[in-house]
Amino acid sequence: MLATQAMLEQGIHVEGINFYTGFCVEGHTHAIRKKDKAKPKRNNALWVAEQLGIKLHIIDVIDEYKDVVINPKHGYGSNMNPCLDCKCFMVRKAHEWIEEHNFDFIITGEVVGQRPMSQRRDTMPVIQRESGAEDRLLRPLCAKILPATLPEREGWVDREKLFGFNGRGRKPQIALAEKMGISDFAQPSGGCCFLTDAAYSGKLADLWSARGERRYELDDIMLLKVGRHLRPRPHFKIIVGREEGENRFLEGYRKQFTHLYTTSHPGPLVLLDGKANDNDLQLAAQLAARFSQGKMAETVRVELHEKGAAKRELDVTPLTNEEIPVEWYL
Amino acid sequence: MSHHQLDARRMLCPMPVIRTQNFVAKLPAGDTVDVLCTDPGALHDIPAWCRIHGHEIIGTQEQDGELMISVRVGANSD
Numbered sequence: 001m002l003a004t005q006a007m008l009e010q011g012i013h014v015e016g017i018n019f020y021t022g023f024c025v026e027g028h029t030h031a032i033r034k035k036d037k038a039k040p041k042r043n044n045a046l047w048v049a050e051q052l053g054i055k056l057h058i059i060d061v062i063d064e065y066k067d068v069v070i071n072p073k074h075g076y077g078s079n080m081n082p083c084l085d086c087k088c089f090m091v092r093k094a095h096e097w098i099e100e101h102n103f104d105f106i107i108t109g110e111v112v113g114q115r116p117m118s119q120r121r122d123t124m125p126v127i128q129r130e131s132g133a134e135d136r137l138l139r140p141l142c143a144k145i146l147p148a149t150l151p152e153r154e155g156w157v158d159r160e161k162l163f164g165f166n167g168r169g170r171k172p173q174i175a176l177a178e179k180m181g182i183s184d185f186a187q188p189s190g191g192c193c194f195l196t197d198a199a200y201s202g203k204l205a206d207l208w209s210a211r212g213e214r215r216y217e218l219d220d221i222m223l224l225k226v227g228r229h230l231r232p233r234p235h236f237k238i239i240v241g242r243e244e245g246e247n248r249f250l251e252g253y254r255k256q257f258t259h260l261y262t263t264s265h266p267g268p269l270v271l272l273d274g275k276a277n278d279n280d281l282q283l284a285a286q287l288a289a290r291f292s293q294g295k296m297a298e299t300v301r302v303e304l305h306e307k308g309a310a311k312r313e314l315d316v317t318p319l320t321n322e323e324i325p326v327e328w329y330l
Numbered sequence: 331m332s333h334h335q336l337d338a339r340r341m342l343c344p345m346p347v348i349r350t351q352n353f354v355a356k357l358p359a360g361d362t363v364d365v366l367c368t369d370p371g372a373l374h375d376i377p378a379w380c381r382i383h384g385h386e387i388i389g390t391q392e393q394d395g396e397l398m399i400s401v402r403v404g405a406n407s408d
């Protein structure tokens with residue numbers, strides 16, 4: 001946001017590009033969970049673009065991004081976040097975009113030293129090189145402590161008016177935002193991507209180890225954001241809706257998954273992912289009963305819709321909390 | 331001037347916006363599109379996207395959890 005404003009103040013035409021990887025933390029979770037209804041559902045990138053008065057192009061990179069998450073050349077950060085590969089990828093995509101649309105250079109809001117993995121002095125040139133953007137990549141917020149790029153050398157941009165921020169502290173940025181009259185500036189650190197989230201990363205690692213291969217579809221990574229996930233056996237897990245909004249979202253997956261819900265008592269929708277024999281289905285039904293309002297009842301009736309089979313009804317005793325090992329919770 | 335329909339039901343934001351953006355990019359100014367969606371976030375995002383790109387929202391309707399957002403393509407569409 002600040003980097004863009006700095007360019008606009010130099011009279012440069014800027015348009016925004018936002019890449020949608022499937023892991024972005026945006027309206028989804030708010031939209032799914034009913035209790036979050038009161039929170040603003042704005043899309044941050046659109047909101048920022050509107051504040052700045054620039055156009056914004058949102059690009060779906062879901063498929064291409066898989067390779068970044070599955071095989072990051074530079075490895076992961078503290079969770080499953082392949083930040084350096086991710087930056088190289090995004091700048092490469094941005095570079096392709098500017099070539100196609102006749103723009104001259106790319107800017108990012110990176111600051112040297114701000115992130116341990118992807119924004120170090122020695123990784124800055126890696127991004128330039130591996131993205132193919134080379135010296136058409138300008139970082140206005142720390143340009144003064146980096147070698148001059150093409151837009152600076154050509155005089156398209158006045159280097160003197162750029163900045164030399166460095167390190168994790170955000171004070172200079174906040175001061176600059178104030179000077180620019182920007183009071184509400186969007187999410188300063190990290191929280192825009194589920195891959196930096198430890199719980200989410202754990203669920204993704206579980207998915208890969210259960211399948212025996214590192215692969216995912218958009219539905220997989222969407223479902224990891226929703227509900228309680230429990231893996232009672234290596235070959236199957238269940239996803240339990242935690243409230244009405246999640247249940248409604250999970251309903252959309254009924255055709256693809258074996259699913260069950262309690263009929264004698266109100267309860268959540270439960271999806272079963274994996275292969276389950278009759279014992280497993282019985283266990284899943286007991287878990288569904290545990291998360292229903294019949295958890296204290298002697299027996300709970302569960303309707304089971306096995307994929308590719310006729311529906312069945314099971315009368316089960318709900319599991320107690322003590323009977324559910326904590327390791328089952330993902 | 332033609333009228334179109336775009337189905338973005340069961341998609342979560344920002345997919346409905348991306349679909350709208352890619353669909354509108356192929357249309358001449360003045361055409362209209364009814365975007366059908368189910369993510370309430372779209373009620374916020376599609377109008378925001380339209381404001382930024384100079385398109386006009388000509389109406390929104392909600393029925394049984396389904397939304398219809400009607401957009402008129404602006405002159406400066408890209």
Ligand code: SF4
Nearest residue numbers: 081082083086193195
């Ligand atoms: S936090 Fe997520 S989106 Fe941001 S650089 Fe890292 S992997 Fe990419």
